Amino acid sequence: MESQILLExxxxxxxxxxxxxLILPPVAGPLAGSAPWATEQRVAPSWSxxxxxxxxxxxxxxxxxxxxxxxxxxNLLYRAPALFTDERGEQRQIVSPGALDLVFESLTRxxxxxxxxxxxxxxxxxxxxxxxxxxxxxxxRITNYTVTPNTADVMTWSVTWEWLGLxxxxxxxxxxxxxxxxxxxxxxxxxxxxxxxxxxxxLDFHKTLSDVEKIATAPSSIVNDVQNQVQDITSxxxxxxxxANRAARTxxxxxxxxxxxxxxxxxxxRRACEDIGRIPAELMxxxxxxxxxxxxxxxxxxxxxxxxxxxxxxxxxxxxxxxxLPSSKGGATPALxxxxxxxxxxxxxxxxxxxxxxxRAADILRANRMPLHRATFEPGxxxxxxxxxxxxxx
Amino acid sequence: xxxxxxxxxxxxxxxxxxxxxxxxxRAPKKAAKxxxxxxxxxxxxxxxxxxxPGGGKVWRIVGPNSGARPTQPEKSALANxxxxxxILPVSASLKRNGVRLADTLGFQLLARDFPxxxxxxxxxxxxxxxxxxxxxxxAAGQNGDRRSNGxxxxxxxxxxxxxxxxxxxxxxxQGWADKVTASYTVDALSVVNFECTDNxxxxxxxxxxxxxxxDPKLPIEQMIAEYLAHFPAFEGFAVRYLPQVAQGxxxxxxxxxxxxxxxxxxxxxxxxxxxxxGGAGALSALDYVFQVANAVGHSxxxxxxxxxxxxxxxxxxxxxxxxxxxxxxxxxxxEGVNLPxxxxxxGWNADLEFSRAFAGTxxxxxxxxxxxxxxxxxxxxxxxxxxxxxxxxxxGGKEDDKWQVIAIRPNVSxxxxxxxxxxxxxxxxxxxxxxxxxxxxxxxxGADGMSxxxxxxxxxxxxxxxxxxxxxxxxxxxxEERAFTAASTGAEYLVSLGYDQEFAAAYAAARTHVGMQRxxxxxxxxxxxxxxxxxxxxxxxxxxxxxxxxDPDKKP
Numbered sequence: 001m002e003s004q005i006l007l008e009x010x011x012x013x014x015x016x017x018x019x020x021x022l023i024l025p026p027v028a029g030p031l032a033g034s035a036p037w038a039t040e041q042r043v044a045p046s047w048s049x050x051x052x053x054x055x056x057x058x059x060x061x062x063x064x065x066x067x068x069x070x071x072x073x074x075n076l077l078y079r080a081p082a083l084f085t086d087e088r089g090e091q092r093q094i095v096s097p098g099a100l101d102l103v104f105e106s107l108t109r110x111x112x113x114x115x116x117x118x119x120x121x122x123x124x125x126x127x128x129x130x131x132x133x134x135x136x137x138x139x140x141r142i143t144n145y146t147v148t149p150n151t152a153d154v155m156t157w158s159v160t161w162e163w164l165g166l167x168x169x170x171x172x173x174x175x176x177x178x179x180x181x182x183x184x185x186x187x188x189x190x191x192x193x194x195x196x197x198x199x200x201x202x203l204d205f206h207k208t209l210s211d212v213e214k215i216a217t218a219p220s221s222i223v224n225d226v227q228n229q230v231q232d233i234t235s236x237x238x239x240x241x242x243x244a245n246r247a248a249r250t251x252x253x254x255x256x257x258x259x260x261x262x263x264x265x266x267x268x269x270r271r272a273c274e275d276i277g278r279i280p281a282e283l284m285x286x287x288x289x290x291x292x293x294x295x296x297x298x299x300x301x302x303x304x305x306x307x308x309x310x311x312x313x314x315x316x317x318x319x320x321x322x323x324x325l326p327s328s329k330g331g332a333t334p335a336l337x338x339x340x341x342x343x344x345x346x347x348x349x350x351x352x353x354x355x356x357x358x359x360r361a362a363d364i365l366r367a368n369r370m371p372l373h374r375a376t377f378e379p380g381x382x383x384x385x386x387x388x389x390x391x392x393x394x
Numbered sequence: 395x396x397x398x399x400x401x402x403x404x405x406x407x408x409x410x411x412x413x414x415x416x417x418x419x420r421a422p423k424k425a426a427k428x429x430x431x432x433x434x435x436x437x438x439x440x441x442x443x444x445x446x447p448g449g450g451k452v453w454r455i456v457g458p459n460s461g462a463r464p465t466q467p468e469k470s471a472l473a474n475x476x477x478x479x480x481i482l483p484v485s486a487s488l489k490r491n492g493v494r495l496a497d498t499l500g501f502q503l504l505a506r507d508f509p510x511x512x513x514x515x516x517x518x519x520x521x522x523x524x525x526x527x528x529x530x531x532x533a534a535g536q537n538g539d540r541r542s543n544g545x546x547x548x549x550x551x552x553x554x555x556x557x558x559x560x561x562x563x564x565x566x567x568q569g570w571a572d573k574v575t576a577s578y579t580v581d582a583l584s585v586v587n588f589e590c591t592d593n594x595x596x597x598x599x600x601x602x603x604x605x606x607x608x609d610p611k612l613p614i615e616q617m618i619a620e621y622l623a624h625f626p627a628f629e630g631f632a633v634r635y636l637p638q639v640a641q642g643x644x645x646x647x648x649x650x651x652x653x654x655x656x657x658x659x660x661x662x663x664x665x666x667x668x669x670x671x672g673g674a675g676a677l678s679a680l681d682y683v684f685q686v687a688n689a690v691g692h693s694x695x696x697x698x699x700x701x702x703x704x705x706x707x708x709x710x711x712x713x714x715x716x717x718x719x720x721x722x723x724x725x726x727x728x729e730g731v732n733l734p735x736x737x738x739x740x741g742w743n744a745d746l747e748f749s750r751a752f753a754g755t756x757x758x759x760x761x762x763x764x765x766x767x768x769x770x771x772x773x774x775x776x777x778x779x780x781x782x783x784x785x786x787x788x789x790g791g792k793e794d795d796k797w798q799v800i801a802i803r804p805n806v807s808x809x810x811x812x813x814x815x816x817x818x819x820x821x822x823x824x825x826x827x828x829x830x831x832x833x834x835x836x837x838x839x840g841a842d843g844m845s846x847x848x849x850x851x852x853x854x855x856x857x858x859x860x861x862x863x864x865x866x867x868x869x870x871x872x873x874e875e876r877a878f879t880a881a882s883t884g885a886e887y888l889v890s891l892g893y894d895q896e897f898a899a900a901y902a903a904a905r906t907h908v909g910m911q912r913x914x915x916x917x918x919x920x921x922x923x924x925x926x927x928x929x930x931x932x933x934x935x936x937x938x939x940x941x942x943x944x945d946p947d948k949k950p
Contacts, residue, residue, distance in 0.1 A: 042926070044929030046833075057397075057930060060532075164506075
């Protein structure tokens with residue numbers, strides 16, 4: 001079961017602007033047990049001394065204010081960023097607690113009515129194979145928002161809601177699968193679109209904490225340089241992905257020779273992620289406008305996502321290299337193949353199609369970052385099929 | 395256990411100012427001198443006889459703008475007037491005062507429910523609905539179901555069917571906003587406060603023109619309706635005569651035939667009418683209606699938009715006719731006790747406070763005079779009689795034994811004059827028993843959750859107030875009184891507490907022979923509704939008199 005919290009303004013904050021929308025993944029949402037949804041029935045009782053029982057006046061239900069609290073951690077947000085659609089309708093991914101802080105502060109100060117929806121996706125029950133969505137919705141306003149920065153990477157937050165009503169369910173369901181699709185599509189584009197190799201350039205980026213501190217006090221020109229550097233490193237790592245892809249097409253011997261390289265690549269990427277995470281989101285901006293900061297941060301988040309995907313590709317490469325592929329089966333087999341799901345496709349069917357056994361269904365789901373209980377695929381859904389080399393071992 | 399689902403709503407008809415209106419090419423005239431804030435061509439008003447919804451006939455003052463009620467005008471006819479459908483008030487306080495006072499209503503709306511700037515409102519008609527909804531409607535309303543008019547099902551409907559199968563209106567107040575205040579606060583939710591008075595205020599605010607008289611040849615209800623049809627403020631009002639069987643039978647002309655005034659000119663407004671002198675003391679149209687109705691022994695009540703004319707009832711009058719439209723039905727408890735009036739029992743369904751207000755005024759000799767037009771002399775009735783006059787001491791060794799003279803309508807018999815004199819004498823030095831009942835039960839004893847008969851309580855209604863002394867825990871007083879009656883004589887009990895023997899004996903004798911009044915008459919009923927937490931509280935102030943001066947030959 002996966003859950004998300006959707007925050008959606010019911011009205012625009014100004015003429016020509018669009019209502020903002022924020023989707024919080026579990027890591028950015030309230031902590032378990034810290035997001036009560038209370039409903040209260042107001043009853044005015046009346047006792048008289050002679051009566052053995054009370055009389056009741058039932059006055060109607062009320063939604064008492066709720067305080068939600070949680071914690072934003074950079075490393076967790078990298079794995080599952082928040083999705084923010086700003087007042088211009090542009091969608092960004094947020095991976096920085098600082099940027100989320102700005103969004104929440106802006107929502108609080110805006111004072112707009114906000115629809116809050118809790119979306120839970122997954123198979124409900126044992127016989128029902130369809131994908132159900134449970135929603136709990138409220139409409140309210142943020143009356144108190146408190147954030148306590150522990151470190152640059154960890155912030156504790158709490159939000160108090162004053163509810164106005166139950167509200168209606170969102171017009172468009174929040175589909176977790178959409179982000180998977182986008183992610184898979186991005187990876188495919190990255191892998192297919194890159195031509196040149198320049199791993200040295202990719203490995204060029206590594207900064208110490210003192211470097212980061214310098215950046216933190218740097219004027220905007222330096223910040224811009226950092227941003228350009230991030231763009232460069234992203235391009236470089238995309239190229240590394242290409243290496244990984246090509247390496248996976250080689251024989252097991254070649255793969256073995258690539259193993260060390262892949263390990264080093266993975267470590268480098270992880271270091272890059274950590275370093276970028278230390279850079280305050282504000283520095284990613286060319287000015288002090290919150291929207292610009294958020295956009296810069298979103299761009300940064302997209303880059304970090306690319307890093308993650310490359311990291312995953314490097315891991316795939318590492319895994320492929322370990323398999324010692326027989327020459328007869330290696331060769332032209334690509335490390336990653338794409339399957340476009342058709343009506344009625346299930347993980348089992350797809351597994352049988354590519355691996356002649358249904359036992360690889362879990363691997364397919366894992367490779368596509370889907371929940372293991374996922375029963376069916378949507379038509380048109382693009383699926384990454386893990387390397388066939390794994391078939392030998394299973 | 396009784397469960398109520400109380401609900402209230404406010405319905406408004408708002409007349410906006412013409413700020414910035416391109417339809418008006420010059421500054422509009424100042425608002426007419428009435429709360430409706432609009433000038434209506436009075437020549438278009440006329441009184442017509444209609445069938446009344448509850449049976450019988452009423453004389454209604456109709457004009458081009460008449461809606462269902464004065465507070466519900468037709469938007470098409472009244473320019474810039476708009477109806478606002480039901481809004482749940484945060485709180486509301488309705489006070490039903492006596493017949494000569496306007497009922498008042500104060501309520502609060504959340505600014506988010508009523509985001510209207512009062513500066514743009516020229517006048518505002520208010521209707522207040524209060525009652526209960528059924529459990530089924532409440533549950534459906536909580537789930538978001540709505541009526542055909544768009545209001546949630548758990549918001550009170552215009553009419554509700556009670557447990558006895560009779561559908562009754564939930565409209566408890568019709569009136570006009572006197573003051574609207576928008577409080578823009580930062581910390582709490584902004585609210586808009588309304589202070590309103592009912593339609594009585596329209597009648598009180600209309601001066602009686604000095605030369606405009608009623609036509610005494612018409613039946614009294616038609617006569618009053620024709621008179622009121624001269625004033626645009628009264629469009630939509632109706633005049634009803636009660637009891638229905640006597641409708642059309644009472645004419646002022648007959649009474650005037652024996653008076654010094656020329657009948658064909660109609661009864662004159664006292665003091666020459668209100669328009670002559672002007673000012674706050676001017677005679678109002680309602681004053682004139684009262685004068686004329688009283689002159690033929692009738693009282694006037696205003697209920698909603700109806701002016702009820704009926705023969706007077708007094709507290710001395712023995713059996714009282716049931717009030718027209720009263721929702722209370724006589725009932726019998728499972729133990730076989732008849733409940734002729736609404737009944738509240740301390741410890742069961744109300745908390746009662748009894749008090750006795752000692753007379754602050756001295757007794758005064760009363761002389762009642764009535765002109766006998768046939769014999770051209772004054773009929774006089776006195777109480778006490780001449781030989782029994784009350785003599786009060788004055789400074790300097792002087793005595794005051796003067797009569798307080800009360801002039802009443804002409805042609806009243808000597809016996810009636812004496813009766814009135816005694817009433818006035820008793821009323822002047824009377825000692826009142828007052829009781830204040832507070833309850834959250836919306837129905838009196840024996841009513842269920844769908845029969846909120848206390849919401850219909852009006853000033854003048856009889857109500858039985860009882861105290862259950864069978865349970866010691868009902869009150870400390872009850873415990874003491876049980877001890878008092880349990881003792882072989884009450885006197886012994888008092889002596890055991892340390893009281894003097896002589897006082898104890900006297901009190902025990904008085905206590906044993908006392909006949910406690912159980913029926914009181916409602917002086918004021920207040921309904922306080924707080925949607926947020928307190929629900930609906932009812933406070934009834936009722937009164938009765940200690941009748942210790944009754945002549946032996948008079949039946950109580």
